[in-house]
Amino acid sequence: MTKKKVILIGASGTLGKYFFENLAKDKNISIICGADNNLKTDLKSKNKKFELDLSKEMEIKKFFEKLKKLYGKFDCLINNAAYTTEAALKENKFKKKDYFNTNNWRKNVDINLTGVFLSIKYFFEYHNDKKKLQKIITTGSIYGSNSPDHTIYEKENFFSTLGYTSTKAGLIGLNKWLSKKFASQNIRSNLISPGGVFNKHSRRFQKNYLKNIPLKRMANQKDIYEVLKFLIDDGSNYINGENIHVDGGFSA
Secondary structure, eight states: OOOEEEEEEOOSHHHHHHHHHHHHHOTTEEEEEEEETTOOOBOSSSSEEEEOOTTOHHHHHHHHHHHHHHHOOOSEEEEOOOOOHHHHHHTTOSOTTOTTOHHHHHHHIIIIIIHHHHHHHHHHHHHOOTTSOEEEEEEOOGGGTSOOOGGGGTTSSOOOOHHHHHHHHHHHHHHHHHHHHSGGGTEEEEEEEEOOBOSSOOHHHHHHHGGGOTTOSOBOHHHHHHHHHHHHSGGGTTOOSOEEEESTTTTO
């Protein structure tokens, strides 16, 4: 495998931090640049960290422009940032049963959908190289193609919002469009849709959630990372336009 230069948008959180740390160790990754709204910019190490607000288009534009000036064109863009219900509840932006909260809807659209759109837009503007194969990998969700089982959230302090589900569904359409439109320009676009990834969930939630999972366990970070790594590697070069569910059989 040829060495890759990788941009990871959403380099903190349950999956993002794990992705960044493991890609940084990979001998086939020549440089990994991670970005998130709560990362302090660090340019001293081989693997760089940048602070980035996905709700601000000019900030995204300058980020991709800066990376090109510093390191040249990149091979792979990973869109992993997401505005989750847990994040909204921590910010005290809305109450649990406020299903039709307009501000929450807009924040989901801004980060989960428009943020991905803008990242791809400026990746194309500053890093597109038709002479070599490049990859766009986006983190979706099982709730983009399947409705949540709302009963499992009834006694929990979080739930899957309408905005989250709708924006993750939007990513499926975005991925399909990109994969057909730019295949002839050496672009591969794929979606990874994880099931529930264990993150200190209560035993009650696990018991209820696993009723829908044939493998009878929640995903772990490594489960998702191995699929991500496969899509980065050359062995997946013929895969394009797919929505890969990593959910223990939830979607079967």
